[in-house]
Amino acid sequence: MAASEETVSVLGRLALFADLSLPALESVAHTLDEVAFPPESRVLRRDLSGAAFYVIRDGEANVSIDGRPLATLARGDFFGEIAVLTGQPPGADVIATTLLRCFTLPGPEVEPFLIQHPTVMYRMLQDEARRLRIANTWQG
Amino acid sequence: MAGVAAGEQPFPPGDYGVVVVGSGPGGLQTAYCLARLGIDYAAISADDAPGGMFARMPIFERLISPTKPSAPFDRTSRDYQRYDHNSLLADEEGARGLVPEFMDRSFDVPSRAEMHMALQAFAERAPVRVRYGCRWESTRREDDGMLVLGTSDGEYRCRAAVFAIGVTEPWKPKVPGFDMAPHYAETRPPREYEGRRVTIIGKRNSGFEIANGLLPWAREVVMLSPRPVNTSSIALLPIRTRYLQPYDEYARGLGGAYVLDAAIERVDRAGEAFRVVAQGTTKPGPLSIEADDVIIATGFRTPLLDLPELGVATVSDGRIPALTPFFESISAPGVYFAGNASGGAAGLLKVERAGQSTSVNGFRYNARLLAQRIAERHFDVPRERAAIEPGRIVSFLLDELTHSPELWVQRGYLARVVSFGDGPRDEGYEPLTYFVDATGPDAVAAAVELAPDASIAPVLYVRRGGNITEHQLAPHPLHVYETDDYRAELEHALSALVRIAV
Numbered sequence: 166m167a168a169s170e171e172t173v174s175v176l177g178r179l180a181l182f183a184d185l186s187l188p189a190l191e192s193v194a195h196t197l198d199e200v201a202f203p204p205e206s207r208v209l210r211r212d213l214s215g216a217a218f219y220v221i222r223d224g225e226a227n228v229s230i231d232g233r234p235l236a237t238l239a240r241g242d243f244f245g246e247i248a249v250l251t252g253q254p255p256g257a258d259v260i261a262t263t264l265l266r267c268f269t270l271p272g273p274e275v276e277p278f279l280i281q282h283p284t285v286m287y288r289m290l291q292d293e294a295r296r297l298r299i300a301n302t303w304q305g
Numbered sequence: 306m307a308g309v310a311a312g313e314q315p316f317p318p319g320d321y322g323v324v325v326v327g328s329g330p331g332g333l334q335t336a337y338c339l340a341r342l343g344i345d346y347a348a349i350s351a352d353d354a355p356g357g358m359f360a361r362m363p364i365f366e367r368l369i370s371p372t373k374p375s376a377p378f379d380r381t382s383r384d385y386q387r388y389d390h391n392s393l394l395a396d397e398e399g400a401r402g403l404v405p406e407f408m409d410r411s412f413d414v415p416s417r418a419e420m421h422m423a424l425q426a427f428a429e430r431a432p433v434r435v436r437y438g439c440r441w442e443s444t445r446r447e448d449d450g451m452l453v454l455g456t457s458d459g460e461y462r463c464r465a466a467v468f469a470i471g472v473t474e475p476w477k478p479k480v481p482g483f484d485m486a487p488h489y490a491e492t493r494p495p496r497e498y499e500g501r502r503v504t505i506i507g508k509r510n511s512g513f514e515i516a517n518g519l520l521p522w523a524r525e526v527v528m529l530s531p532r533p534v535n536t537s538s539i540a541l542l543p544i545r546t547r548y549l550q551p552y553d554e555y556a557r558g559l560g561g562a563y564v565l566d567a568a569i570e571r572v573d574r575a576g577e578a579f580r581v582v583a584q585g586t587t588k589p590g591p592l593s594i595e596a597d598d599v600i601i602a603t604g605f606r607t608p609l610l611d612l613p614e615l616g617v618a619t620v621s622d623g624r625i626p627a628l629t630p631f632f633e634s635i636s637a638p639g640v641y642f643a644g645n646a647s648g649g650a651a652g653l654l655k656v657e658r659a660g661q662s663t664s665v666n667g668f669r670y671n672a673r674l675l676a677q678r679i680a681e682r683h684f685d686v687p688r689e690r691a692a693i694e695p696g697r698i699v700s701f702l703l704d705e706l707t708h709s710p711e712l713w714v715q716r717g718y719l720a721r722v723v724s725f726g727d728g729p730r731d732e733g734y735e736p737l738t739y740f741v742d743a744t745g746p747d748a749v750a751a752a753v754e755l756a757p758d759a760s761i762a763p764v765l766y767v768r769r770g771g772n773i774t775e776h777q778l779a780p781h782p783l784h785v786y787e788t789d790d791y792r793a794e795l796e797h798a799l800s801a802l803v804r805i806a807v
Binding site: 169170171172186187188189191192194195196198199200201202203206207210212213214215216217252264266269271272273 | 478479480530531532566567568584586587622627629635653657741754757
């Protein structure tokens, strides 16, 4: 379980958690788990139920469908939240392109976590809005 | 060295196929499984007897996983393993289900001493030979890829090394003043806390264990950590069997026990006593707590020595090695972990973190899988792949889903796999992540998982033409899946695969 001063300072530098006070960051550091993946391993699996929420601590990953990369994710980026929020399986794979270290939260813990930390929810919403805008621009 | 004459020591330094480090349950189980597969190995341990951390911990004696001395199944049977989460696995009847033999049955959760005796009995009866008093001190890789372990007895050269070294090194976060306070592992006998005010930093297993153990002695017990106790889920955690009394007393306002959510800023000296300065998290605001004793129960780390320099990647700030589904370091080939340290394998993270890899009940199966994997990968010893009659596949899988301790204990982590590449074959157990990510022949994996509504239910993963389809089965209230309804459901899910096989 991640909980040291190092984890707290890493979290504090990620945009998603930038508004949290130090005590709140410590609480978050104790709540999130940490997992690591070698390059080329799948982290999020398209069409498999029950995804978790991931925030990248170190490394990079691709979002891809049928092996076709759509976007690159790096430190501070997060994924899995759409599947958690909609209750639907992920619509794409996320595949590590380097050694990838992520903070994670199991799906069922995401709602209470966001309600407990509304500034994190707001930052997440801003990010989703940006993504929606990009998606609309592409379509238009 | 106690009890072992130098001349009787097995495994002198030299060249071996595999070296297993550690003689706790993870090391004993791995060495046992490698021996059964006929792999050339050496087992070494810095301790002078088997048992690992159970020789010393938990401090307040009671484990957190159950063993039921009375069960509907014989103690040597496979079904009994689901009733006994502490015994190691053996092919020989005389070495199976040993923990209940040593229990005084005051609880269905064994004491530390009972567990320790059972592990010693396992080492004698299985038997598992270990070179005791041989301390692993360094590690390097030679140009040909071989690993060399430097020890107090000399050098061991091997193709693969298994570190079953536990998560046993006391770990404290770097908070000012924590260096003045003892770690959980240094807790004194409880009577020495009589009439004292004790503040415990940490609200996980070890924090609650100490707090509960000191309730009959201390004048005041305060538990502090940033994260709140999750009351809705804690009822399902193993610690509730023994250690929730402090929380109960605080929640009922009894006085003398306090369970608080706060980030600790520092610990100061206050005359003979200490002052713990903290900031509330769930309820913001400053906290200042005077205590005669402060105990840091913030957990442990894996004693990796120089393995990070060899390239072993870790998670949680260096505390746990990051592992593949088969318990190999994700970044240092040939370096494997067993026992409690095998919890660093991510698994299929769905509703929960899959499996029980950090306790004996789960890692005993990991060790068997690990030995088989090492045999296959490093020694070209193929695993047994028994042919199954096409007409028997559904019954076989229903039997697994109802009875398999591997599936029920390593829930969401292990799956039983039947492949259809060269006729239906039983592939044994595989990590579920490995199955869903591997390319391979048409196959089915049967697993047991936690559903979002907290029920436990079987899930089938069918691989056909390289694509995986997931079939969730409805949970049976008594967990019995050998019924006509489930048979029909499986036949439907497998129809395409089985038709081809016929």
